[in-house]
Amino acid sequence: MATEKIRVGYLVNYFVPAGLENFVLTLLNHLDRDRFEPFLYVLHFSDPEFCARVRDDVPIFHLNRQSGRDFKALWHLSRKIKSDGIQILQIHNWSTFLEGVIIKLFYPRIKLVHVQQGMEYELTLKATPLKRRIRKILRHLFMPLVTVAVGCSRQAREFLKREWGARRTILIYNSVDTEKFKGEVTPESRIDTDGYFTVCTVGRIVPVKNFLCLFKAIHLLKDRIPRLRLYHIGANPAKGQRYDGELIDYIKRHQLNDHIIFLGPRNDLPTLLGNFDVFALTSFSEGLSFSLLEAQASGLPAVATRVGGNPEVVRDGVNGYLVPSDDEQAVADAIYKLYADAEKRKEMGKKAREIVKQYFSVDVMVEQYQTLYSLIASGKDISSVFNMQD
Structure with a gap:
């Protein structure tokens, strides 16, 4: 009897050629299709050429949100995610954190994986002290709804602990396709x-x-x-x-x-x-x-x-x-x-x-995320594989 595949959704603000989006693209295209079904949810807009790089078997849903946090739109998105049977929703940085939390409140059974890809320098630079304080309160308030927070570096993981109050954190390094990037010039x-x-x-x-x-x-x-x-x-x-x-x-x-x-x-x-x-x-x-x-x-x-x-x-x-x-x-x-x-x-x-x-190879990173998703979906202890103490 075939094992039921784990459905993983990836929530992004935009889907354009940039660091975070390339990271998501790598996971979308490399997940083992015998074990996982990936879905992509885009809150705002996408670059058509970049979208064309996603494998054909990945459903892409565009919310086409204009601005702000439209709760009605997020309600519809949560219904879509629920109808797609998503078990794990991966969110990234502050940019999709609150949206992920709201979806979790609408759809409590879903498990959230938060990935921190940066130190939010620009976000902090532009914000007033009051706004920074409010963000920190919201992070600490809602982080317990996240099953696990992933830092892309040791510094990012420490940032999650210090600025987000995250207690369940692990380290999974970003990666690069070394077969694609090898210094050859055409x-x-x-x-x-x-x-x-x-x-x-x-x-x-x-x-x-x-x-x-x-x-x-x-x-x-x-x-x-x-x-x-x-x-x-x-x-x-x-x-x-x-x-x-x-x-x-x-x-x-x-x-x-x-x-x-x-x-x-x-x-x-x-x-x-x-x-x-x-x-x-x-x-x-x-x-x-x-x-x-x-x-x-x-x-x-x-x-x-x-x-x-x-x-x-x-x-x-x-x-x-x-x-x-x-x-x-x-x-x-x-x-x-x-x-x-x-x-x-x-x-x-x-x-x-x-x-x-x-x-920092793609194979290492993808396998670590696949292991993480499998542990979450099965309800097993993440610390049995990943170090959550450092």
Whole structure:
């Protein structure tokens, strides 16, 4: 007699090409179909091309909510989730936490898994002290409704304990597909770097990423490294945005137009990263950066700030260098060290891929989530497999 499959729903605000959504995409496409049936629920909107990357057997439901927390819409969503027979609903960060809790109140039998993918730097930055206090109260109040909270790094797990009052927490690292990201460059994605020493960075242009620090480091290096270029991959700076304007002004003021190149959004990242010599990540805050994992899997040594989960990936002097946050001189010095020693740079890149394959592979992450879902669905003790004490 066939065992009944476990139905797992994934609740996201948006479904667009970004870190959290790529994480969800990985689980949707890799869950064992003999044991699990995944469903995707999108509160707002999706990118059609990104949706096309989801396997055909995954039902996708769009609530198309406009703004705010529409309780009537959430009531309809909870009915949909109930009719789909969802046993486990996975929610992510603050962005879908309250929605998940409301659905749980409408549909008490469902089990909630909360995954913390970041340290909510931007959310905290924009909020008033009162709003931050209210959020903390709501987290502590409703976290007991969550069956288990998952941190994507040790720092994210500690954040859950400290800021959310979570008591049932486990660690499951983010992952990267090392067969997809392996540093190979196709003719279509090849860039003519023209003998330049190349640094790349990936990410949205938002304050938390602190690209200004990296641009300052490039300014410090442009005379030390005669042929130097930084390539930014992601949305181009928008003139109407304040932070974007600061970056554009800095580039113009210091005549860095030939040193900093914006490639815009790219769909060929797995075969694009192999064009570059070094990856840089100068964020103020990170959970466990997917871009960092992808670059390391592609054989690029990293220069990364010592924040969030970065030190759990980058071993200083082994597969890259860790630097203090917002210290452009330290960033510049680390990049220069990689420039000056090509043999060391190559050795670090090789080690980077080895470490990612061993500790951050897709197979390892997916199997851990599958084990977690199976334990929850069967009512077994999660601590029998996962360490919930640290």
